Amino acid sequence: MKVFMKAQGVWGAIEEDPKTVxxxxxxxxxxxxxxxxxPKEVLLPTAEKETAKEAWEAIKMMFVGAERVKEANVxxxxGEFESLTMKETYNIDDFCMKLSGIATNIWVLGEVMEESSIVRKILRAVPDKFLQIAxxxxxxxxxxxxxVEELVDRLxxxxESESAERQQLLLASQNQRTRGAYFRDKSRIRCYNCNTLGHYASECSKSRREREKRQEVNIVVVEDDEPAIL
Structure with a gap:
């Protein structure tokens, strides 16, 4: 109504000076x-007023209770806006949407909230992983x-950069553990091929031929203990 009356150039009838005609x-x-x-329920008591200023004041008096309720809701x-924080498990889009929703409801109730206030609130509410960029x-x-849109894009x-870096570190750690499995301490490992410590039989430097020669020598020694066989 106020906008309409200003557009028609008659708002002065509401803010009239008693001394001005x-x-x-x-x-x-x-x-x-x-x-x-x-609304209809307000029309009858308003229609009894003789001037626009009187009608306007009557409306203000009738809605003073509603204004108090509105202020309480604001x-x-x-309070909900200021106390809201983003947990580590929250998605940045969902959190910012919820925060913007609260700001919109405040605006609907007639309270002006600048976008810069929402931006600052987001930067204060983000978890530790965003502290540096914030x-x-x-x-x-x-x-x-x-x-808000620009801030969300940057966050x-x-x-995404932090996630990619964590993936690279995890992969490097897994590769290091895999390599470490091949370079573990073998000082107590005994080779069943050469009977020495320090390596597995699969890594033994003795050739198969050398093992066969050793077996032949053992046979000859055994046969020398039995006369007449040779």
């Missing part, structure tokens, strides 16, 4: 705007010009 035509246009804007939403953005970024890029 207001054009009656403007008063009637302002009253018409009020009648068209209020304060509740602001600190850099706060120090070197244009906080007044930055949008997601950082998150």
């Amino acid at each position: 207001v054009d009656e035509n403007k008063v009637q246009i302002a009253l018409a705007a009020i009648y068209q804007g209020v 304060q509740t939403l602001k 600190s850099n953005i706060e120090q070197f970024g244009d906080m007044k010009a930055m949008t 997601k890029a950082h998150e």
Whole structure:
């Protein structure tokens, strides 16, 4: 109603100075705007007023309770907005959407919330894995010009970079453990081929021919103990 009356150039009928004479035509246009804007249950007591200013004040008095409820709801939403934090398991998109939803509800109730306030809140609420990038953005970024969408893109890029780095470290660790399995301590390993410590039989440097020669020598020694056989 206020916007309509300002557009019609009759808002002065509401903010009139008692000592100023207001054009009656403007008063009637302002009253018409009020009648068209209020619900039916409010129309009858409003219609009894003779001037637009009186009708406007009557509406304000009737809705003072609703204004108090609205203010209470705004304060509740602001408390929820400030206390919301992002856990390590949260998705950055889902968290920012929830935060923006609260900000939208505050705006619907008539409270103005700048986008820069949402940006700063996100930077304060992110978990430890985002602390470095959040600190850099706060120090070197244009906080007044930055949008929520731009901030989310930068946080997601950082998150993806961190994830790729963790994958590389994990792969390197697995490779190191695999290589370590081949270079483990063999000082107590006994080779059943040469009967010495320090390696497995599969790694033994003795050739198969040498093992066969040793077996032949053992046979000859045994046969020398039995006369007449040779």
